[in-house]
Amino acid sequence: xxxxxxxxxxxxxLVAVVFAANQNDVVGWLVVIISxxxxxxxxxxxxxxxxxARKAAARLRGHxxxxxxxxxxxxxxxxxxxxxxxxxxxxxxxxVQVDVVREYLGKDQEMVERALETIEITSHNARSMxxxxxxxxxxxxxxx
Numbered sequence: 001x002x003x004x005x006x007x008x009x010x011x012x013x014l015v016a017v018v019f020a021a022n023q024n025d026v027v028g029w030l031v032v033i034i035s036x037x038x039x040x041x042x043x044x045x046x047x048x049x050x051x052x053a054r055k056a057a058a059r060l061r062g063h064x065x066x067x068x069x070x071x072x073x074x075x076x077x078x079x080x081x082x083x084x085x086x087x088x089x090x091x092x093x094x095x096v097q098v099d100v101v102r103e104y105l106g107k108d109q110e111m112v113e114r115a116l117e118t119i120e121i122t123s124h125n126a127r128s129m130x131x132x133x134x135x136x137x138x139x140x141x142x143x144x
Contacts, residue, residue: 002046009039083129090126094119 013035020028100115
């Protein structure tokens, strides 16, 4: 569609140039200038959209590969970064829910139970992400 539109705008510009050259009047050359402006604007928009579409497609391919557990052609760095972001989000959820437990402890037992359930689910999911990384168990030093 974009190439066809650029071709049409180019033909309009060339026709305007031919008519302006034959008539050799000011109005004809104004039409040439206007059609040239529209050709440039249209070309810029088409090529910008094409470039953005290619970048978006590449990004989606990268996310699809990372979402498939890194089994596709996604780079290991992208898969690791995605995993790190998911783990970081899980830890933030746990921190927020701990604050909820502290705030509602002794006041609203139902709210405390929901917060504890959220912590349990989030922790389970985070542990699953760490196990699925293929690196084996997580090792390190516990820091208080």
